[in-house]
Amino acid sequence: MSQTNSRLVLIVGAGPAGLALACDLARRGISYRIVDKADRLFIGSRGKGLQPRTLEVFHDLDVIDDVVDAGTPFPGFRCYAGDQVVWDRSLAQMLGIREPVATPDVPYPSAWIIPQWRTDEILHARLVRLGGGVELSTELVAFEQDADGVTATLIRDGVQQRVRAGYLVGTDGGRSFVRKELGVGFEGETFETERTIIGDVRVDGPLDHDHCHLLTRAGGVSSSERFSLWGLPGTEYFQLVANVSSDEVPALTLDAMQAMLKARSGRSDIRLHDLRWISLYRVNVRMAERFRVGRVFLAGDAAHVHSSAGGQGLNASVQDAYNLGWKLGAVLSGAPAELLDTYEAERMPVAADLLGITTRWHRQDFGGPPTGSEVGSGHKMFQLSLNYRAGPLAWEDRTAPGGVRAGDRAPDAPCCDAVGAPTRLFDVFRGPHFTLLTFGTDTREFVAEINTRYHELVRAYQVVRPGSAVEGASLADSEGFIHRVFEIDPAVGISLVLVRPDGYIGLVTCAENPATARLMRYLEMVTPIRVSGTPG
Template identity: 35%
Template sequence: MSEVVVVGAGPTGLLLAGDLAEAGIAVTVLERRDGSVSNLSRAFGVHARTLEQLDARGLADQLVPMGAALRRVRLFERVEVDLGTLPSRYPYLLITPQYNVERLLLDRALKAGVEIIYDAEVLEVGQDAIGVTVTTAHGAHRAAYAVGADGFHSSVRRALGQPFPGKSVLKSIMLADVRVAEQPAELLTVNGVGDAFAFIAPFGDGYYRVFAWDRRHSVPDDAPLALDEVRDVARRALGTDFGMHDARWLSRFHSDERQVPHYRIGRVFLAGDAAHVHSPAGGQGMNTGLQDAANLAWKLAAVLRGAPDALLDTYHTERHPVGRSVLRSSGAIIRAAMIESAAGRAVRGFAARRALSVPKVREKVTGQLSGIGYHYPAPHGAHELTGTRASDVPLAGGGRLYEALRDRRFVLIGDADVTGRQDRINVVAPAVPGGPLVLVRPDGYVGWAGTDTTGLGQALDALLGPVGSHQTGRP
């Protein structure tokens, strides 16, 4: 019997399940698809913070060669965001299709022992004081907790009766996978001219993914789409259609801005697109979902092994504000790109370039876009590092912090007595001594810091449970 049922075998669900399994938690993943990894995904960029998370799982070195590094991201016209100055091992946006990420996470999850059941669409979700029952056409699955990571049309969210407030931002966005006669000069080409918007990025296999939107022609998602329509919009937005031909796939979709009020509903949690959706501007969708999974996984593992249940409430308090921020920032980008008048576009460009010339503004924008700028709330009186993203510091004797995180344990940078918790805390020495004691959570954020061990025991009890509290979470 599983301790956690994860619904959805996309990147969010697979990272979550893999983390849990590597932490010794029995996990079952239910997926309504047939088991094939689709190449029709919309995500094309892996941001710095996500690459850091993948590094902490030993996957970044495999993924990076599958893509191309983009250090300057163009938002529209001559407005660019420079990611090359990010204080990260990965100061760029990695352009690679979502299915490359998904394949790596799938292989990892299977090697860790995750059970994946395909063709298993969720029909009902019920819960009581000790567990959750997730019912599919093939039977019921019982666990201590369940996570809905099943996308925009989440069956889990609907079964729970949860609202998904928001609105459609762009309707009738065109998608096309094409070959081109003329290779774009830039790795990622994007621009909006008021009544037309287009984006083009490489798959890496000779095909390019095109997003195109026409203000003058809004039709239902199921309306027929011909390549000539995509070409026309690309020429208006980009000045050329690059000789697009041999389309292997054409479709339409609409872009929504929505977020559930609560990420936790009793013993059930929502993550990724099941919890929040927003415009594709900035390429933050998949990345935000993966960060959700990284945040929730270690907390579920800790509570199933004796940590206080209140730890699970922090998933909502930490991740809901981030989802809201991404929704607002991506919405601001797409609205700016869609300004219709020439005068408005001129003001847009001037204002954006002027703002990005201010160091603090530039740092905030790059931090939000890349994900490395987010931090979580800290208790009153906590050390200033608490809740912040942990930098990948070198360790004494060689190695880095994010390499030390690969066994899914906490890492304590410094010297302190962790008797009774040695199996859950890896104590390491920094290459440069003299700094504060820092307790790094498995998701790469600082859970506690201090100049001495005062308060460390209390923090460990809150994050891991008292010594000797190890228990199984099976209902």
Template identity: 40%
Template sequence: MTDPEVTTDVLIVGAGPVGLTLACDLARRDVDVRVIDRADAHPVGTRARGVRARTQEVLEDLGVIAELIEHAETPIPTRFYDAEGRLVREATIYDPPPVPGAPYPGSLIVGQQFTEAALRGSFESSGRRVELGVELTDIAQHHDAVTAMVRVGGELRRIRARYLVGCDGAGSTVRKRARISFLGETWDDRQRMLFGNLGVDGLDSTVAHMWATGPGGMLTLYPMPKSRTWFFTAPLPPRSGPDDAPITVETFTEAFARHVAMPGVSFRDPVYLSVYQVNVRMVDRYRDRRVFLAGDAAHVHSPAGGQGMNTGIQDAYNLGWKLAEVITGAPESLLDTYEEERMPIAEHVLASTTTRSKSWAGSDTMRVSGRIVEAFQGRDPFADTSQLGITYRGGSLTVETGEPLKVRAGDRAPDARGVDSTTNGDVRLFDLFRGSHITLLIFGHGPIPQLPPGVHVHRVLPAATRRDPSESVFIDETGEARDLYGVEGDGLVLIRPDGYIGLTTDDPKTSAVAEYLRKILAVAPPKPTSPRADR
């Protein structure tokens, strides 16, 4: 039996952190969006637990960071042991030094079930809900829409959408039905990992524990009091035959005994148990006409450095505003910039996590632990695990005229603290950026260019300077904003809805701003705009 078609603007397949991030971003832009997932219940367990610095900024913009902080684990020391069980090093690895322009320099350790619950709650507060037990079976593309065939309780139904986004993981049905290649390798004989949450007796729960085990990686036990459980990872030996034995508490007990000679430690009360098979793969394209891929559906890699969920969330954050603008009339070519910007990032993540994984392997605990500490203290030799340094420089959505500033078009826009001229209260640049709009910062007293509706304009001025009381002024009391952005005289900095800089210029009279906006917004006659605190 096939029901009549149901229509929507965007259909998201997969209700993990990536799909939910995209759903929240589209919902706040008043885009008609549906989220389906084949699971019958929302999953539990720690799974992806490291919410990196840039991801925290994204989640602040989406209004859920406070809830995640509430569920975040308190940073604790990690003890590193050698193969004989001797303590080699103790360090607090998730508490790095402050980073200028970054309100969240460190990582939040949060069970993925809490991350998903926060995003899901935000999405459902818009009057929508995640549809569980809905399995995608096929897709058909048309010149103006996509038809998704889904199975619900044994019945086939159709959902017609203007666009479809696959956020359905490494085994993505969307990717397969769109016939998009998933190129790379599976580390069958090199690395398989046990992942799980369970109770532990006989270990100090005020610290985390890591043992160097040789080529397969580290065995770790990390207490998660907010989840009332421990997160356990351990390498498995290469398969010698079919691997269909069930994963039980005994599997983890045997893995611990195989690698760690420590009597008196026992395991109980499993919450989530799984085998993680390392794949290093990515797609050859992020888009097939009206079908897009994001997160693990587009790229998978070693877990070393905790980049998977964070990279996927940034995929969704990059795509969301572009879909919304095109749906409301922006040029279709804007959607081509999703692959242009995100594919090089995925390539870099695959390369850096593979190198990092090999670097972290081995039984030399002093060397391995040193590399792990470096990675999360901002000194990783392979890549910035905070993802604050991700840039889209040189892309088609970057424009620079005049003398380059300290920040460049394509870079993440840094945060700074100042005073709001309309309230005389403390304010951050991120407060001005928060929301679905584009922001134009005008440093100095230059004229305001003609702008279409919806662009928020704020002048940035030192404390001791004249200002127009009708304008929204960010009073840069300490000079932090001018220093971070590297503006010496007058200048304009245009910030995209995803917090990246689209345009910089030191010439306020340039037509570059209007020309840039025509590439990313629905065409509309510009009109003079006065700076307002329209937040």
């Protein structure tokens, strides 16, 4: 049995990265198959923290309401000495930052806690609504590639199938078969003397569901002293976390976990039962030497693995998929193939930066706020300040750019549409298209021509100041926030801001360049449409 489709993307691994990528391709009308050798979606809570930037991605993928309903803001930490509370601290206090609050440009300011199995379930449900699904119990056992595609061998129920696809993406975890078959090195370090036990368990006793409970005998919080129980919202379960030395690993059983809790906390009033899932992890900090080999890509844990400190792994994985999805979609629709080179160019520096941050946090082990440049705002943890400014798709033409520039995450802002209905930039950006915001003198004819020429690939808008007339494809900057946050200089004349499908700013240019010519050159690099000349 065989299948051939040169426009097919074969995704191997149905974790958060694979599911997010499949959703993004599906909404673009790109053919894909997503397979996983497991017989069901992941059932554990492992990657339970979603960072604010990931919530923004989920807004765009149209799953944010389900994610918000299924989770809660990240809980506070409560430390015990025996049965006595020693201290209560919020996540912001642990990080040494101000308590986050929603602002017009950051609508999701707080980290969110939701068990990973629920995140996977929500993404899969979205994929089903888009007309797809995951092929479980289906294992990739071999693949080879040439200049025109990838030939993969899958096995399901003992039956072999050969699949011919345009591209293959390995989202198959830290032990990635795809990465190993490519022969790509996985450089970094393993903390050989440490192991981490994580499991999902129900708890009887005087612990609420609204905290991360750090249970100790004397109030010390070093990894060898504590037994942590995190309430998992929307469930009756807690996530248990215990670090152990490599030569003292207990049996992964309910009785052994109960004994460890008693030994570390001295308490007998907390009883564990119904151990739903448990796993033992070595702490690895590693990154693939390459994220792309020809027509095969690595994303998520297949490309980089982190310490769980700081909750970056799942979030970085989703960002990989979000970066790669629109580029695969564009190239498979006729955009220049060189666009795919920018995936590695943009994501490798981000992954390396996050690996450094999570390693520092891991080594500090709850010993006060983290050190380093990421402390002041906490935004590196939240992934709001991570950017692609140094990448090949960031074209910043202003001689004195402000705080928000090409390569940065595009901020949200309140506005009104052409009929006066309140909306927000994130809803204008939502979807698989580029968004062009035009500022300055009357740009209605220019906006109309862009919308006609690029159809649904680019949605262009004239952004007008408060009190100005709104017509056609226009947005009223009803509170002036859009002009302020993008730091638009009215003396320049026409200014253009092009927002990529993944919510990052691709181009900021102005009339003196001239703006329209720069825009056309950029769009020819990232869309299937080739044009001569520029709009009037």
